[in-house]
Amino acid sequence: MNTFNENEIACYIRKSIETYLKDLDGERPCSIYEMVIQSVEKPLFELAMDYAEGNQTKAAEFLGINRNTLRNKLAKHRIK
Numbered sequence: 001m002n003t004f005n006e007n008e009i010a011c012y013i014r015k016s017i018e019t020y021l022k023d024l025d026g027e028r029p030c031s032i033y034e035m036v037i038q039s040v041e042k043p044l045f046e047l048a049m050d051y052a053e054g055n056q057t058k059a060a061e062f063l064g065i066n067r068n069t070l071r072n073k074l075a076k077h078r079i080k
Contacts, residue, residue, distance in 0.1 A: 013040070042077045045070070049079060 006014070017036065021029060044063070048070075052058035060070040074080070 041073065045073050045077060045079055
């Protein structure tokens with residue numbers, strides 16, 4: 001099921017989750033939310049920091065979050 005307003009990233013995530021669930025072949029899924037968030041957050045913050053050339057203030061602005069939140073996420077994912 002695909003909604004009309006869904007962006008390209010959401011479509012890729014939807015397809016990946018659908019594939020994951022099909023590949024479980026009857027096994028019960030576990031902690032899907034955390035798995036998806038972890039899979040998306042780390043590359044998102046790595047790319048934002050690269051794009052901002054390591055400037056946390058700029059990266060936080062690009063992401064639409066405050067710098068303290070960014071710093072916490074960088075520490076959580078061990079991103080320098």
